[in-house]
Amino acid sequence: MSSTYANAIDLTAGGFMLAGVMIVWRRELRSLVRLLAWQGAALAAFPFVEGIHQHDGALVAVGIAIASLRVGLLPWLLRRAVGAEAEDRRESTPLLNTTASLLVAGGLIVTAFAISRPLVSLDPSTATRAVPAALAVVLLGVFVMVSRRRAVSQAVGFLMVDNGIAATAFLTTAGVPLIVELGASLDVLFAVLILGVLTGQLRHTFGDTDLDQLTELRDL
Amino acid sequence: MTAGGVFAAALQGVGVAAGAPFVVGGMRQVRARLEGRAGGGIGQPWRDLRKLLRKQVVTPNGTTVVFAFAPAVIAGSALLIAVAAPLFATGSPLDSSIDLFAVVGLLFIGTVALGLAGLDTGTAFGGMGASRGLTVAALVEPTIMLAVFALSIPAGSTNLAAIVSTTQHHPGQVVSPAGLLAFVALSIVIIAETGRLPVDNPSTHLELTMIHEAMVLEYAGPRLALVEWASGMRLTVLLSLLANLFLPWGIGGDHPGVAGVLVGAAALVIKVAILSTVLAAGEVFMAKLRLFRVPELLAGSFLLGLLAVTASYFFVPALGGST
Numbered sequence: 275m276s277s278t279y280a281n282a283i284d285l286t287a288g289g290f291m292l293a294g295v296m297i298v299w300r301r302e303l304r305s306l307v308r309l310l311a312w313q314g315a316a317l318a319a320f321p322f323v324e325g326i327h328q329h330d331g332a333l334v335a336v337g338i339a340i341a342s343l344r345v346g347l348l349p350w351l352l353r354r355a356v357g358a359e360a361e362d363r364r365e366s367t368p369l370l371n372t373t374a375s376l377l378v379a380g381g382l383i384v385t386a387f388a389i390s391r392p393l394v395s396l397d398p399s400t401a402t403r404a405v406p407a408a409l410a411v412v413l414l415g416v417f418v419m420v421s422r423r424r425a426v427s428q429a430v431g432f433l434m435v436d437n438g439i440a441a442t443a444f445l446t447t448a449g450v451p452l453i454v455e456l457g458a459s460l461d462v463l464f465a466v467l468i469l470g471v472l473t474g475q476l477r478h479t480f481g482d483t484d485l486d487q488l489t490e491l492r493d494l
Numbered sequence: 495m496t497a498g499g500v501f502a503a504a505l506q507g508v509g510v511a512a513g514a515p516f517v518v519g520g521m522r523q524v525r526a527r528l529e530g531r532a533g534g535g536i537g538q539p540w541r542d543l544r545k546l547l548r549k550q551v552v553t554p555n556g557t558t559v560v561f562a563f564a565p566a567v568i569a570g571s572a573l574l575i576a577v578a579a580p581l582f583a584t585g586s587p588l589d590s591s592i593d594l595f596a597v598v599g600l601l602f603i604g605t606v607a608l609g610l611a612g613l614d615t616g617t618a619f620g621g622m623g624a625s626r627g628l629t630v631a632a633l634v635e636p637t638i639m640l641a642v643f644a645l646s647i648p649a650g651s652t653n654l655a656a657i658v659s660t661t662q663h664h665p666g667q668v669v670s671p672a673g674l675l676a677f678v679a680l681s682i683v684i685i686a687e688t689g690r691l692p693v694d695n696p697s698t699h700l701e702l703t704m705i706h707e708a709m710v711l712e713y714a715g716p717r718l719a720l721v722e723w724a725s726g727m728r729l730t731v732l733l734s735l736l737a738n739l740f741l742p743w744g745i746g747g748d749h750p751g752v753a754g755v756l757v758g759a760a761a762l763v764i765k766v767a768i769l770s771t772v773l774a775a776g777e778v779f780m781a782k783l784r785l786f787r788v789p790e791l792l793a794g795s796f797l798l799g800l801l802a803v804t805a806s807y808f809f810v811p812a813l814g815g816s817t
Contacts, residue, residue: 281670288671288805295801299794373793380800387804 279327280400286323287404290316290441291383294414294434298379299372303356306430307349313411314344317437320444324401336455340440343459348433351466355426355473370421379414386410393446401445408445412438423484425473429466436462498750499585502758503577506586509759510576510734514726515539517733517766521774522697528778539726546719554712557614564611565713565720568604572727575600581734582758583746584655594642594652597735598635601687604728605631608721612709623708626785630693630705633792634683640799641680644672645739647806654735655748662742672806675798677740682795684736688729690773692783693791703782730766733773737765 293313297306318341325333368375386409394402415434422428440458519536526533553562578592586592605627612624646652648667649660660667667673686693689706698704710721738745744761746754783791 284671288675291801292675295797299790372790376790376793376797380797383801384804387807 279323282323283320283400283404286316286319287407290320290437291407291410294411294438295376295379295383297418297430297434298375298414301368301372303359303424303426304353306427307352307356310352310430310433311345311349313434313437314348315341317344317441317444320441324444332452336452339456340459343463344433344437347463348466351470352426352429355429355470358474358477359424359426368421369423375417375421378417382413382417383410386413405442405445408438408441410438411435411441414438425469425476429469429473432469433462433466496585496749498746498752498755499583499587499589499748501752502583502746502750502755503586503588505755505759506579506581507573507577510581510727510730511573511723513763513766514723514730515543517730517770518726520767521770524771524774525697525778528775539722543719543723546714546722547716549715551716552714554615556616557712560610561614561712562717564607564614565717565724567607569720569724569727571600571604571607572724572731575731576727579731579735580655580658580738580745581731581762582755583748583750584659585746585748585750586655589653589655593654594639594646597654598639601638601728601732602631602635604724605687608706608709611713612711615712617712619708619711623705623711626705627709630686630788630792633789633796634687637679637683637792637796637799638687640796640803641676641683642739644676644799644802644806647672647803654739658738658742658745659747661739662745668740670806672802673740675802675805677736679795679799679802680736680739682791682798684732685773686788686792686795688725688732690729691777691780693788695782703785729770733766733769734762737762737769741765 290313293309293316297309297313300306300309318337320337321333321340322337325331325335325337370378387406390406390409394405396402412435415431415436415438417431418434419428419431422431516536516539519534519539522538523533523536575592575597578586578588579597580586580589609624609628609631612620612627614620642654642657643652645657645661648664649657651657668677685691689696694705695703696706698707706725710718713721744757746758750758
């Protein structure tokens with residue numbers, strides 16, 4: 275039973291991190307959103323597995339709530355934003371080429387593993403050992419945010435950062451209070467809604483969501 | 495060194511040498527059938543080799559010993575890996591000296607020899623092919639090393655036989671995150687190393703896309719036969735290593751008897767047949783990647799290998815052992 279639990283946490287952490295790497299790898303906005311949904315599923319699996327292991331109904335409920343938000347609602351909102359983009363603008367154009375991005379991602383992951391060692395050794399358990407994967411996703415999310423041009427792919431980076439933070443919280447505290455988790459989820463939902471409105475306004479005003487064009491002021 | 499080990503090593507050499515053209519032929523046949531053609535049959539590569547061996551040796555003007563000896567170097571290095579690696583049984587007499595680094599080095603000797611031969615002809619295609627081949631090789635070799643290194647951490651040794659027997663005793667560790675990542679990384683680099691789709695198209699002679707064919711363009715007759723045979727052996731050896739590192743069922747132990755070696759040989763033939771069929775069937779659905787996209791694919795597989803190493807460092811202690 276406990277080795278099944280350890281395997282499940284390890285596999286979930288592996289999938290969580292792998293989804294982050296694939297987001298760095300891929301270019302098409304649609305597949306970015308799909309991968310983000312996969313990552314959300316992995317994130318929801320953390321409290322779910324933990325809840326089943328500890329026979330805690332509230333954690334299972336949190337897992338289900340997170341799954342419905344991160345696998346259902348947020349990707350749906352992002353997909354709407356992608357659908358509104360012009361057909362030839364559905365590839366995010368990274369500032370760095372894919373090969374270099376992947377190497378940077380490798381460096382970031384190793385960094386995350388290195389810096390979280392003292393954190394893990396505070397209280398070595400199956401769950402805390404997966405914390406480096408969550409921190410790696412935070413770093414990868416920041417990297418996606420700074421290296422992509424399109425507004426939607428920056429929103430994807432923002433959600434990756436949030437996924438990583440939430441996963442770190444689940445893994446280190448063995449369950450955030452339900453009310454805190456609901457508040458954080460609601461915050462993310464509003465952030466994505468506002469980003470969606472902002473992207474729409476950008477496209478309406480400039481006909482494009484390339485954020486590099488926003489670096490200089492101009493008269494409208 | 496045991497008599498059984500010597501027998502296994504000798505049988506491995508003969509088996510790979512004789513079986514490699516059949517592996518190539520089988521893959522061509524699968525591809526032909528899936529494309530709705532009759533195909534030349536599994537024995538066609540052997541018939542091609544026989545035809546080429548009967549022709550006279552032709553040496554292009556201006557080529558040196560590099561061109562003349564390269565086929566022998568490639569074939570020799572591939573044959574040495576075939577004899578020394580744990581394919582039929584783990585107790586090979588060369589076992590103590592063959593480890594992960596030796597295998598990667600031997601593979602690279604073959605690649606470099608072929609690249610030098612391509613340069614030695616002085617033709618445009620030879621140079622282009624050599625440049626492309628070594629670009630791919632420079633990305634492939636570190637990835638092979640990383641992927642097998644990830645597997646060697648649980649075994650505590652880079653010796654291939656030790657890795658295989660550890661996996662044999664703990665089959666569960668193959669489905670760990672590290673094992674899965676290493677498997678994907680190793681599969682991608684084996685496809686690149688042996689020049690299959692989507693990195694190189696083995697059945698084309700279109701000048702602008704070919705890698706392997708460009709380097710061997712000037713070879714003819716027995717030397718071409720040797721090069722083709724050697725590239726078949728490299729494919730066979732790499733597929734066998736992939737099969738044995740991840741699915742070591744049936745392989746003979748450290749002191750194998752004749753029966754153990756034969757069972758190991760039969761198991762390996764089945765595993766390689768399945769793997770090559772899957773590879774050939776997968777190729778039908780793939781288009782060749784643009785050459786400039788190939789480094790992206792290989793960098794991705796390098797990253798997967800790196801992740802496999804980090805994962806096996808950090809996740810394995812959860813299954814027992816010290817931190």
